[in-house]
Amino acid sequence: MSSPADEPKLYGRRAFLGVSALGLSSLFWGKSAWDAVNGAVTPLRDALPAGLVPSGWRIYTISGHMPTFQRATWRLRIEGLVEKPTSLSYADLLKLPRAEQVSTFHCVTGWTVKNVHWAGVRFRDLLAVAQPGIEGTVLQFISAEVPYTDTLTLRQAELHDAMLAYEMNGQPLKREHGAPVRVVIPEMYGYKNVKWVERIVVTDQVTPGYWEQNGYDVDAWVGRSNGYTS
Amino acid sequence: MATRAERPLYVRRFSRTERTLHWVHASAFFVLLASGLVLYVPRLSELVGRRPLMKDIHFDTGLAWMAAIALVILLGDRRGLRQTLRELDAFDRDDRLWLRRIPRPQGRFNAGQKLNAALTASFALLFAVSGLLLWYGERDNRFRFASTILLHDGLMYVSILVVLGHLYLALIYPSTRHALRGMATGNVRRDWAWEHHRKWLEGQQPPSA
Numbered sequence: 001m002s003s004p005a006d007e008p009k010l011y012g013r014r015a016f017l018g019v020s021a022l023g024l025s026s027l028f029w030g031k032s033a034w035d036a037v038n039g040a041v042t043p044l045r046d047a048l049p050a051g052l053v054p055s056g057w058r059i060y061t062i063s064g065h066m067p068t069f070q071r072a073t074w075r076l077r078i079e080g081l082v083e084k085p086t087s088l089s090y091a092d093l094l095k096l097p098r099a100e101q102v103s104t105f106h107c108v109t110g111w112t113v114k115n116v117h118w119a120g121v122r123f124r125d126l127l128a129v130a131q132p133g134i135e136g137t138v139l140q141f142i143s144a145e146v147p148y149t150d151t152l153t154l155r156q157a158e159l160h161d162a163m164l165a166y167e168m169n170g171q172p173l174k175r176e177h178g179a180p181v182r183v184v185i186p187e188m189y190g191y192k193n194v195k196w197v198e199r200i201v202v203t204d205q206v207t208p209g210y211w212e213q214n215g216y217d218v219d220a221w222v223g224r225s226n227g228y229t230s
Numbered sequence: 231m232a233t234r235a236e237r238p239l240y241v242r243r244f245s246r247t248e249r250t251l252h253w254v255h256a257s258a259f260f261v262l263l264a265s266g267l268v269l270y271v272p273r274l275s276e277l278v279g280r281r282p283l284m285k286d287i288h289f290d291t292g293l294a295w296m297a298a299i300a301l302v303i304l305l306g307d308r309r310g311l312r313q314t315l316r317e318l319d320a321f322d323r324d325d326r327l328w329l330r331r332i333p334r335p336q337g338r339f340n341a342g343q344k345l346n347a348a349l350t351a352s353f354a355l356l357f358a359v360s361g362l363l364l365w366y367g368e369r370d371n372r373f374r375f376a377s378t379i380l381l382h383d384g385l386m387y388v389s390i391l392v393v394l395g396h397l398y399l400a401l402i403y404p405s406t407r408h409a410l411r412g413m414a415t416g417n418v419r420r421d422w423a424w425e426h427h428r429k430w431l432e433g434q435q436p437p438s439a
Binding site: 005007008009010011012013015016017018019020024026028029030031034057058059061062063064065108110111175176214215226227 | 269272275276279282321344352353355356359364368374379381
């Protein structure tokens with residue numbers, strides 16, 4: 001005779017359905033739950049050797065090879081609607097007024113890196129060298145990673161914490177982060193933060209950038225664009 | 231009349247369909263893991279580069295994996311698979327005791343293997359859903375959720391732990407690693423099966439009887 005306790009229990013399907021339901025529902029609560037516990041795991045992550053645990057950054061590139069920075073030959077050109085088209089060497093750039101900030105980097109795909117320490121040049125100081133004309137209202141950033149480009153309006157570029165950064169966390173910008181210079185604009189998602197900038201064209205109209213041609217919003221305000229509403 | 235001494239040394243544990251499913255899933259998993267890590271770990275991303283190619287490999291392997299699983303189920307021994315599914319689903323009293331670390335005779339799958347199968351199936355589903363959402367989300371805002379990437383990453387971390395445990399039992403741990411022969415050839419030694427899966431062996435028809 002078999003008692004109810006001897007009857008097989010269908011735990012297999014329960015485990016499958018339970019884990020699947022938990023996983024699917026996490027699409028709606030995962031990020032807030034992670035943000036809540038993230039502070040608790042940060043010390044743990046810091047204790048492990050760097051490079052072993054992903055730092056939170058993901059390196060997105062659109063071409064087969066990352067551009068290589070040659071310090072001696074590298075030039076940043078500023079041209080377009082400017083009084084003085086300019087070509088700056090790396091040393092020239094470092095001589096411009098230096099700005100520093102700690103800000104949070106948000107990627108449109110959902111990951112975030114907090115407390116990134118940037119150093120670089122504010123766009124106002126950078127542009128002062130080339131002197132944009134009155135009709136120049138937009139900056140187009142052209143990356144050495146062809147064909148990546150993006151634009152910011154002058155007003156956006158002059159936000160208090162936007163800059164052209166050459167240092168990250170106390171070190172010269174690494175290759176994968178856009179060496180030697182990248183755009184930093186924390187209010188906008190990462191795809192507006194163009195890496196490997198080698199040319200800035202001052203213009204009077206916004207041209208859709210690389211990702212914008214693929215459907216992303218031109219104004220990429222964190223939390224208020226690209227389908228996000230919070 | 232077969233005597234005990236004449237009994238074949240080996241018994242058949244896994245059908246061709248079951249083995250094909252296992253190896254299709256395993257190979258796709260490792261290609262997806264390797265290409266995924268190149269996309270995910272900054273140091274590897276820089277070392278390997280070629281992100282567009284890696285992205286294509288990752289995405290296309292995901293599609294090929296789903297198609298291959300569907301194909302094996304369509305063309306394989308579906309009746310056998312349904313029977314396997316019933317075995318994996320049901321946890322009898324012995325299974326439940328075994329999970330509480332009380333040694334009890336086990337069927338063709340022990341309770342841990344049954345749980346592993348359930349977990350693997352739900353992870354496959356969740357990987358596929360979150361992966362497709364990441365891909366669509368890059369093209370259409372309506373499919374973009376802030377948590378998709380967290381789910382995909384979380385599954386990756388847990389999977390690595392589960393796979394390491396699985397590899398340890400299948401390749402290293404002396405008393406269980408014979409199971410790998412079963413997954414490779416279909417057959418396992420009778421005395422090993424008697425030790426680890428006694429109830430299954432007892433339920434089998436004696437050969438040539």
